[in-house]
Amino acid sequence: MMHNIVDIELWLLSLQWVSLSYFILLNGGYILLCLLSMFSLRHYMDRHSLDRLPHAYIGFDPPISILAPAYNEEANIVASIESLLQLDYPEFEIVVINDGSKDGTLQELMRHFSLLQFPQAYWRGIPCNEIRGIYRSTRHANLRVIDKVNGGKSDALNAGINASRYPLFCAVDADSILQRDSLSRIVQPFLEDPRTIVAGGTIRIANGCRIGGGFLSQVGLPKSLLARFQIVEYLRAFLFGRLGWSPLNAVLIVSGAFGLFKKSAVVAAGGYRTNTIGEDMELVVRLHRINRLSRTPYRIVYVPDPICWTEAPETLKVLRSQRTRWQRGLAESLSKHIKLMFHPRSGAIGWLAFPFFILFELLGPVVEVVGYVVMTLGFILGLISWQAFETFMFVALSFGILLSVTALLLEEMSFRLYAKPIQLFWLFVAAVLENFGYRQLVGIWRFQGLLRWCLGVKQQWGEMTRSASLRDETAQTPP
């Protein structure tokens, strides 16, 4: 009996040290990434200090096709498309893909934009579900709508790629708000480097912001603490989660809400996979794999300018669903291309980004949850001393707070969107408080997502309950 207790104690002690070492390694990795981001951000700001000069490169911007997949978006689709139509860019078209919506999405579009059936000889470069009809607007020459049989977001995007006319396409979420000059900003990497095949934009949280005329008119903070936590989280994820990888050409995630792609590269890769939940990440990882292994020069970059605003969930239920879905997407994308890891030709992707994502992003929640549970149980059962428990929590929390505060520093060094001192103060509060419960909760949800992936549970289009916090204050109520 005594022998068994000693064994358990030894086991717990080892686990405690494994967890602690992992925490230090994880946070050390992030701090390195953060330093790289700081360097990269400074470089980016310097490089683009002369970008906004008038008469710079007017008339040479390549035309862009904006693809907006829509599923049961009856309530918001018209406002979203109206907003997209006002984007400030010389030449672009909008292709709305109605993915077999069960509500009146298509009827709303037909009524509002005076759609007429268009006899398009549809190019099926990427396989997709049956196209029921292609319409063009008689009011806006650059607006077309594709009505197709439901097949999911990836299938809708593939249909949009097939129908698009321009060499670059921009995949957007129909419910996101783009900055008026977002296309001019995200196209820059394609103008600067002909090898660019993907440019990912920064997504920011719009909760608490003021919307007018289809665009974000004033940046603000939401009242909900949950949304504020997500603001800090997004700053962390984008400003150093992605910016740090960009100079190494090792960006693995480009958000589905806003990314610009070279059409020929995506078509050659076979388009979006329809059997994955994280289609955006999977495509980017696949593009890396194809180009790395074939030794084709390419660039996948991240643009740190805040250019797309999205609504963050304000209920735990929706947030949980989102996070489990993201974790599943991550697991699927990484597992499908695991051969890229440590491949001799894989460069920074295979030797740095892939192991980092697997060790910290994919398995992180497992170690985190197991670590917290074991420590707490060990302490309750009296197998771990108060001092050990206290020290473990102290180290884990202080690293967490450091990372959140560093994200605020990066924001302050660059875009300073939260201009009022009081906003900065509340972000500090959120950066500290999110480490007491929120991060652990997200860790549990991510763990669940991983379990679901292991068990093969199916998931459909992510449905998002809107809190109406993004209501356009200048929009008229329909009769």
Added chain:
Amino acid sequence: MSALVYVIPSDPLLRLAFYSGLTVSSITLLLILVIAALRYAIDRRNCRLQALRTLWQPVFSHALEGAPFKPPRIRTREQETILLLWINFVESVRGQARQNLQQLGVELQFDRIAQRLLKRRTIRPQMIAMATLGRLASTPHFPELALRADDANSMLSLLAVRSLLQIDPRRGVPIVLRRLEQRDDWPLIKVAAMLREVPADILATHLSTALSTVSPSAAPRLIGLVNVSHIGDTWPMLSPFLATGQPSETMAAALKMCHDPRALDAVRMLAAHEDWVVRAQAAATLGRIGLDSDRLRLQAMLSDPQWWVRYRAATALANLPGMTREKILELGARLDDRFAADMLTQALAETEESRSS
């Protein structure tokens, strides 16, 4: 002190962990102070910038009209901002107003400031300096900027190139074209935008020479510059690249630029090329320069295995001289190939749409 001793673990490993946590917490506190200081410093800097703008905007506005205005003193720390503001003004005007601003820049010795900024190690002052020298049309700095055009940093080298073209396009264009062959990192779009600002006759002369000696691998990039300016007769430049034996990429690039009816025979030959990219470009070119007699050729291309060739052929057919809506519909009705007929219907709708808009 006693409280601190109480929390410090006695176990060496725990103590190590505790101290690392303490270090991290201290760094966090320090970062919070840094952020607060940064906010204060940036706010102050912005106020200073605003004050500078308020001070200098009237100077530049008066200079635009050639009116005399006593400029304020330039402090060292304000140099970059003032130059940037001046560059913005220069970029937004043309003609006499631009010359007046350049004159002001000369009087204020912006070239000497730029010379000093060029020596800095960071990228931003160097960028501002090069842009300033170009907009000043500072001839004495031409050799230095020509050296900078070889900078490994593409952003800096391109800025140097633009300044060279602004200072002396006659000497600048050959330098740019020569380097373009080696600089894969220079985006063609940016180079084209710069060359568009150059007088067409200068560009035509040097581009023609460059194309006559270009290596096969660099040819498509140089050909892409042919239509940048209205450089008149482009046929002599393009014709060698439409001859058989050229790489497909070169032929496709030349076809894309081709608007001259003298190219018809070569284009007709290329309509049967084995590479579909060449065939598609040949069809598109026939749409621009083709004759009624090309109808049968394009009609045959409607059944090409490649969608893009079919699309270009259908669009070309819809745009051929003498083709009316009725004729296209009649042709579509006669076609046995459903895909070809569909493509023709789409091309007709698109042509009508673009004509109506």
